[in-house]
Ligand code: FES
């Protein structure tokens with residue numbers, strides 16, 4: 223397979239794609255391929271480094287680490303963030319680990335050199351013992367990493383030639399701006415380590431084709447006819463059946479996502495509407511139910527002070543996608559003024575860090591407080607919501623399976639598994655060290671709703 227012409231121009235490396243719907247198995251375990259990704263993807267792509275709520279005050283900083291590169295993202299002014307390579311300019315000691323609040327800047331724990339928040343050096347211990355040529359102020363400044371913000375998050379990029387963040391996230395960014403994701407606050411944050419390659423973990427959230435087998439509880443079903451095929455109202459018997467099915471789905475998704483996506487408050491609103499009058503025609507009934515529920519959720523949230531967009535206007539302008547991927551490692555899953563959000567980071571060829579946040583526009587209640595650190599759980603912890611527990615259960619088996627000598631390549635559906643194919647094409651563009659001018663339009667063909675068809679990304 224690998225002797226054939228590469229699909230992506232210039233992709234002259236082992237395991238390059240030769241067609242978009244056939245993914246060589248060793249891309250998920252080969253250490254040399256993993257090293258290529260480390261050197262040519264993760265050094266040149268925008269990465270979600272933290273939620274802005276992690277660093278609300280001037281002087282707050284958080285360490286973002288991926289594949290051995292550590293960056294301190296610091297709030298240096300009310301509206302200004304900076305990123306620094308996490309290494310002392312004396313002998314390289316890391317200046318910060320984890321997170322902290324240092325309004326006066328950073329002090330190295332080894333010999334005590336100090337930096338201001340703006341990255342300028344403030345003090346060298348006993349400077350007279352150095353050759354002054356080594357202590358030029360410019361040379362002692364902390365080395366900067368690009369930081370830009372979008373969607374309630376700070377993002378970093380090690381490549382100074384990469385296009386601006388916002389342009390790199392389209393059409394994902396514009397889609398979510400309309401939903402107000404930048405105004406959402408996090409209600410929960412969990413982290414786990416999954417024993418699988420980062421791309422296998424990512425691909426578990428790029429298609430709904432697995433839902434029927436992996437998450438059968440999520441399929442909208444008619445209690446009366448047993449009908450189960452998405453939300454086609456023709457399969458429902460009567461309005462009561464539609465309302466029952468809708469409530470079932472809301473509760474199951476909420477429970478399955480650990481209270482994220484659909485929130486308890488949305489379910490309460492729906493429960494109060496259960497007895498509303500609906501037309502007998504199932505199509506009209508579903509439409510009326512959806513419209514009324516959206517309006518009611520918005521007006522309740524607004525009454526509590528939330529700046530929630532008009533959910534029905536969003537629906538009619540095509541905001542119907544509940545799982546959206548942003549190349550290479552971030553997701554928003556928006557529903558009713560809430561969203562779950564995922565981030566993944568490779569650790570080793572067969573180990574991946576996965577995080578999930580639940581965020582919402584509903585105002586924080588008295589009980590709620592924004593988590594500043596993730597709660598860590600094993601991937602097989604029974605406390606994960608059912609949906610993620612089901613996804614995580616597949617992944618170790620998938621990793622072991624793709625290493626089987628009897629497995630040569632993944633075979634992708636051209637329609638519903640196209641997001642995976644597009645993701646790999648864009649990846650090969652990075653690994654082939656293509657120019658950003660070529661990569662940018664390719665990114666626009668990858669980031670967005672999942673379940674996309676295979677696209678020609680022009681690479
Ligand atoms: S290594 Fe940081 S002050 Fe010496």
Ligand SMILES: [Fe+2]
Nearest residue numbers: 426436437613
């Ligand atoms: Fe899933």
